[in-house]
Amino acid sequence: xxxxxVTQSDPGRNFRTDRPAxxxxxxxxxxxxxxxLRMSFAKDEEIYGQGEEADLIYRxxxxxxxxxxxxxxxxxxxxxxxxxxxxxxxxxxxxHRFCAEALGEATxxxxxxxxxxxxxxxxxxxxxxxxxxTVEQLGHAQDHMLLLARKTACEKVSSFLLEIADLAGRxxxxxxxxxxxxxxxxxxxxxxxxxxxxxxxxxxLIEIAHSRTxxxxxxxxxxxxxx
Amino acid sequence: xxxxxVTQSDPGRNFRTDRPAxxxxxxxxxxxxxxxLRMSFAKDEEIYGQGEEADLIYRxxxxxxxxxxxxxxxxxxxxxxxxxxxxxxxxxxxxHRFCAEALGEATxxxxxxxxxxxxxxxxxxxxxxxxxxTVEQLGHAQDHMLLLARKTACEKVSSFLLEIADLAGRxxxxxxxxxxxxxxxxxxxxxxxxxxxxxxxxxxLIEIAHSRTxxxxxxxxxxxxxx
DNA sequence: CGTAGACTTGACTTAACTCAAAGATCGTGG
DNA sequence: CCACGATCTTTGAGTTAAGTCAAGTCTACG
Numbered sequence: 379x380x381x382x383x384v385t386q387s388d389p390g391r392n393f394r395t396d397r398p399a400x401x402x403x404x405x406x407x408x409x410x411x412x413x414x415l416r417m418s419f420a421k422d423e424e425i426y427g428q429g430e431e432a433d434l435i436y437r438x439x440x441x442x443x444x445x446x447x448x449x450x451x452x453x454x455x456x457x458x459x460x461x462x463x464x465x466x467x468x469x470x471x472x473x474h475r476f477c478a479e480a481l482g483e484a485t486x487x488x489x490x491x492x493x494x495x496x497x498x499x500x501x502x503x504x505x506x507x508x509x510x511x512t513v514e515q516l517g518h519a520q521d522h523m524l525l526l527a528r529k530t531a532c533e534k535v536s537s538f539l540l541e542i543a544d545l546a547g548r549x550x551x552x553x554x555x556x557x558x559x560x561x562x563x564x565x566x567x568x569x570x571x572x573x574x575x576x577x578x579x580x581x582x583l584i585e586i587a588h589s590r591t592x593x594x595x596x597x598x599x600x601x602x603x604x605x
Numbered sequence: 606x607x608x609x610x611v612t613q614s615d616p617g618r619n620f621r622t623d624r625p626a627x628x629x630x631x632x633x634x635x636x637x638x639x640x641x642l643r644m645s646f647a648k649d650e651e652i653y654g655q656g657e658e659a660d661l662i663y664r665x666x667x668x669x670x671x672x673x674x675x676x677x678x679x680x681x682x683x684x685x686x687x688x689x690x691x692x693x694x695x696x697x698x699x700x701h702r703f704c705a706e707a708l709g710e711a712t713x714x715x716x717x718x719x720x721x722x723x724x725x726x727x728x729x730x731x732x733x734x735x736x737x738x739t740v741e742q743l744g745h746a747q748d749h750m751l752l753l754a755r756k757t758a759c760e761k762v763s764s765f766l767l768e769i770a771d772l773a774g775r776x777x778x779x780x781x782x783x784x785x786x787x788x789x790x791x792x793x794x795x796x797x798x799x800x801x802x803x804x805x806x807x808x809x810l811i812e813i814a815h816s817r818t819x820x821x822x823x824x825x826x827x828x829x830x831x832x
Numbered sequence: 833c834g835t836a837g838a839c840t841t842g843a844c845t846t847a848a849c850t851c852a853a854a855g856a857t858c859g860t861g862g
Numbered sequence: 863c864c865a866c867g868a869t870c871t872t873t874g875a876g877t878t879a880a881g882t883c884a885a886g887t888c889t890a891c892g
Contacts, residue, residue: 447747447751449751449755449832450832451832453755454755455750455751455754455755457747457750469740469743469744469747471740471744475744475747475748476747502729502732505729505732505733505736506732508736509732509735509736509739512736512739512740512743513696513698513739515743516696516739516742516743516746517696517698517702519743519746519747519750520674520684520696520702520703520746521702522750523682523684523746523749523750523753524674524676524682526750526753526754526792527682527753527789527791527792528676528680528681528682528792530879530880531879531880556838556839557838557839557840558838562754564754565753565754565755566880566881567880567881567882568838568839568840569839569840569841569880569881569882569883570879570880570881572839572840572841573840573841573880575840576840576841588889589838589839589840589888589889605676605677605678757847757848758847758848783870783871784870784871784872785870793848793849794848794849794850795870795871795872796848796849796850796851796871796872796873797847797848797849799871799872799873800848800872800873802871802872803872803873815856815857816856816857816870816871816872833892834891834892835890835891835892836889836890836891836892837888837889837890837891838887838888838889838890839886839887839888839889840885840886840887840888841884841885841886841887842883842884842885842886843882843883843884843885844881844882844883844884845880845881845882845883846878846879846880846881846882847878847879847880847881848877848878848879848880849876849877849878849879850875850876850877850878851874851875851876851877852873852874852875852876853872853873853874853875854871854872854873854874855870855871855872855873856869856870856871856872857868857869857870857871858867858868858869858870859866859867859868859869860865860866860867860868861864861865861866862863862864862865862866
């Protein structure tokens, strides 16, 4: 892991994000980018651990991040993925309930929450930003509960591909995660994920170039399958 | 559905809650109780609908409430239950993603969000309360995702019984919901829920008096089963 | 190249679902 | 207060979607 301080005058700052920041006018994003510490992580490296004190807040600059949770016997669950531009790590109370890991090479900005607390008094919009983010996360969690509880394997995989494609903004997608991560996100096994993908390909709904690169050929059909 | 205004001077106000309000010192609870409209609902009556504008905020005074969501083909998912004292209905953005229904006879206090917005400027603790609530809901949603994605039917039912008992604060529980609601909350069918309950009873972990009344006989054992 | 890890495919198993019917329980009106 | 029907719950028998286990195949990288 490598780190370097970034100041407001850093001339390259605005060019390091892979895609336009969705909330770039947001005071929270501003605060993290200006006051934060820049850190890079290797593939699968831990950004923070389950049970650790949650006194930092993060923003993905490059690459993607997963939040993971384990049960005592090793069963694994992925809470979500965070892509370039997104803020994460503010989920809950005093300590993290998930750990966060880099999906591939990833760079994030890190800011102490205590630093935010000072700003909060001057800028009440900052608190509102944090709340809005939490509400968005909650909305996503609610959608995901429906998926986990009531969708079939085929519907889960279809929904997932659409989610990824919508985020990327196009129908040709480079998956930043492997089959195991997809499976643990969708509550399935790698084998089932793999089978559903080939099934979708055989139905001419998608085309898999390499295992990590695929194209949606029939979005309408995928949407129908995802319910 | 019946409604009546409650003013701060309503002498009976503090005696209508079934259990001590967990957040009674909270400014948000204060605001809802003082400024809110009191409404009563019959069993299964809708409190708000899926897709409706979300401009109200609610607090359960008596009884329990479920939030429900349907897929196009009728598959049903329960997002959560809210019991006496709890605040709900603030989940998301402009419109409700779930509908809320009374589990049995239920009374709730209802307050316009616009009324809160005015107070917010005078009392910044109010915004913080809303955020804290959202964070708590998110935490619950994350636990529930793990349950839905990775737990077995037996673990799901055990976890559920413990959740209910912890809320009630004792090991003798009156379930406010039927088997269908439990099933739709846990991502199972009624038959499976019923089978797991009899299985837990046969293992002497619980005792089912009537289908809605049960006692935890071996909490330790239940905890082990819930992972 | 050759090896390690990731992905796919096939054969078989199983946990949970479906369908069906029998018991409980509840509410209602005679 | 009891009888009746409606609804909810339990139980049984059979089915199935997804899981497990075990080869293979592909890919990337040293």
